[in-house]
Amino acid sequence: MEQFTTVEGLKAGLASRRGSSVGFVPTMGALHEGHVSLVKRARAENDTVVVSVFVNPTQFNDKEDLRNYPRTPEADLEVLRAAGADVVFMPSVEEVYPEPDMRVFDFGMLDKVMEGATRPGHFNGVAQVVSRLFEFVKPDRAYFGEKDFQQIAVIKALVKQLGLNLAIVECPIVREADGLALSSRNRLLTPQHRAAAPAIHTALQEGAAQAGRRSVADVCGAVTARIEAEPLLKVIYFKLVDEDTLAEVSDWNGTGHVRGCVAVQAGDIRLIDNMRFL
Structure with a gap:
């Protein structure tokens, strides 16, 4: 499993794998069996599996929430190695955003209800980071869990807006034995x-x-x-x-x-x- 912290390194590492299908799993780390299920699905359907681990600041409208979000990078690497990832991208904030991202996306009502209504700016931040990650990785397929059902709708709209030749693969929610959705x-x-x-x-x-x-x-x-x-x-x-x-x-x-x-x-x-x- 290869690890990269820079966009330049990631692109160079993926260049040698071009010609093979690439499955991508974007995450914010603190990985659990739900993430593992995405990686395994990507492993079964692609030649190369890329996973990003990046806590994206632009999708947090609560600074305390961002500060408290769990970060377990060493444990995450072990999880990804066991799950079969080929490439892991763990950049700094400065690497993803060398300059502030001022883009504002319009997804109609998709990003204005439910999570969008109660977390202003959240989905614009999601669109900012996901569009950048798609640009870095250039995957054939990207995998997202259905627990974030509204996010999937927004990302599908993003892919359509940007005209990307990319399949968004929805994966079932993974739950604890007592029914609680893994998070x-x-x-x-x-x-x-x-x-x-x-x-x-x-x-x-x-x-x-x-x-x-x-x-x-x-x-x-x-x-x-x-x-x-x-x-x-x-x-x-x-x-x-x-x-x-x-x-x-x-x-x-x-x-x-x-x-x-x-x-x-x-x-x-x-x-x-x-x-x-x-």
Whole structure:
């Protein structure tokens, strides 16, 4: 496994592999089995697997959140070696942003609802870093976990806007045995909040079982109430949206699939999850 910290080094390292298919997994480190599943999928579908480990400052609208985001570079390298990565890119902020990135992207409503509404500027920062990483790596396929469902929609729109010949591969959410979606932030939960957090998945399951049988408003209310029955959890939002447009649905009679998307405050930690409802 090759490691690079500079764009120049990465490009030189990849130059010798040109002609082979390249799968790319962008991460912010603090790797877990969810990330491993992305790397293994990329390994099965490509000749070369590239993984980036970079905590991108431009997608954090909370400086405290950026400061506290877990960083485990040595452990990450061991995880990636075992998972079968060929190339790891671990740059500094200055390497990715030698000058401030002033680009502003327009994704219509995709980046203005849910996470976009509650974390202003977040998806513009995601677009800034992902577009740069795509430029550095020039992959054939890029792999993203469905836990960040809205992010995938934004990145697909980004690829279309930039006219990139690149497939975005969506990979299923990986969960703990008790249902909690794997996240690098989980390790920051207190034991008490970690014990309460599986209620998020339980509420989504119960809500999905009611889809089409109760009104959208009733299901939304039931999911929120089920999560907040845990005193340590507070729902930031729960939305039932069209999977393609992310437009909020008001009934079950549309032609597209409906997905329930939720963000929950668990003490100091923000958790997100989602599930197909219909």
